[in-house]
Amino acid sequence: VLAYLNGQYQPRSGATISVEDRGFVFGDGVYEVWRIVNGTLFETERHLARLASGLNELRIPAPDIVHPDVLNSVAKRLVAESGLLDGEATLYLEVTRGVAPRTHQFPSKPTNPTVYATVNRFSPPEELRAKGAACITIPDLRWLRCDIKTIQLLPNVLAKQAAVERGALDAIMIRDGVATEGSHANVFAVIDGVLRTHPTNHLILAGITRAVVLELAANAGIRAVEEPVTEAELASADELFLAGTTTDVMPIVRLNDAVIASGQPGPITTRLVREFRVCLDVACGVVSTTT
Ligand code: PDD
Numbered sequence: 246v247l248a249y250l251n252g253q254y255q256p257r258s259g260a261t262i263s264v265e266d267r268g269f270v271f272g273d274g275v276y277e278v279w280r281i282v283n284g285t286l287f288e289t290e291r292h293l294a295r296l297a298s299g300l301n302e303l304r305i306p307a308p309d310i311v312h313p314d315v316l317n318s319v320a321k322r323l324v325a326e327s328g329l330l331d332g333e334a335t336l337y338l339e340v341t342r343g344v345a346p347r348t349h350q351f352p353s354k355p356t357n358p359t360v361y362a363t364v365n366r367f368s369p370p371e372e373l374r375a376k377g378a379a380c381i382t383i384p385d386l387r388w389l390r391c392d393i394k395t396i397q398l399l400p401n402v403l404a405k406q407a408a409v410e411r412g413a414l415d416a417i418m419i420r421d422g423v424a425t426e427g428s429h430a431n432v433f434a435v436i437d438g439v440l441r442t443h444p445t446n447h448l449i450l451a452g453i454t455r456a457v458v459l460e461l462a463a464n465a466g467i468r469a470v471e472e473p474v475t476e477a478e479l480a481s482a483d484e485l486f487l488a489g490t491t492t493d494v495m496p497i498v499r500l501n502d503a504v505i506a507s508g509q510p511g512p513i514t515t516r517l518v519r520e521f522r523v524c525l526d527v528a529c530g531v532v533s534t535t536t
Pocket residue numbers: 278401426427428429430431450451452453454455488489490491
């Protein structure tokens with residue numbers, strides 16, 4: 246598998262960064278993950294816009310790769326030379342403030358941001374999706390700028406690890422009695438026929454998959470509101486699902502070992518799983534809109 250690091254292409258196994266990289270020392274950076282189908286990135290621009298906004302929040306100058314043409318050409322070469330032109334893959338892109346002696350404040354001399362990108366094979370979790378996944382709930386221990394997609398992911402790492410240790414797919418984080426999001430995906434509930442998900446503010450990441458799902462719901466005539474779901478409502482919801490680039494749309498049928506509704510993926514979730522697949526395939530040129 247190939248990696249792109251500061252303008253150079255090289256085998257990922259040999260790619261190295263400085264121990265003084267502020268990403269390594271402080272988690273001073275941001276990242277993005279794209280879904281790729283047959284070599285084409287899904288939602289290039291929306292992910293780039295979120296990356297640009299994160300860089301702006303952290304006052305890291307935007308490198309060239311934040312331009313769609315540059316990103317697409319880097320992605321093409323990574324995908325082609327990693328043998329991932331066919332089928333599904335993901336692109337990981339990370340930008341840090343760069344290399345400088347360790348001081349908490351920004352380096353006094355401007356640094357070049359470190360830019361790292363790589364690709365991985367992705368297999369949509371079809372089997373699990375057919376029966377639905379289990380989740381646990383866990384306190385949301387994160388800071389108050391969860392809208393910035395920083396590489397500081399320790400609370401997310403610990404939440405996911407707790408889920409795995411309990412045989413669950415993911416952990417839904419609870420802050421002040423409401424579900425914010427999963428460790429790396431947004432959370433949706435269906436309650437009395439209405440799709441509900443946490444509003445986009447500083448408490449969650451504004452997921453691209455979340456945005457696409459809301460658009461698909463609107464097109465399908467499914468009513469949706471961006472309002473918090475309480476912990477109690479989560480447990481008694483008619484349907485629950487996660488949505489994220491590497492999670493896809495994933496029905497949740499068990500929460501903290503209790504069954505959600507019938508214990509089967511519900512009709513609205515199943516419909517959105519289908520709609521999302523079509524949307525992905527059309528956007529990535531796998532099928533045309535007329536077929
Ligand atoms: N995570 N919430 C959090 C905390 C996330 O980390 C992610 C994505 C999402 C979903 O966003 P999107 O639909 O744009 O992927 C929500 C990526 C995939 C990751 O960390 O691997």
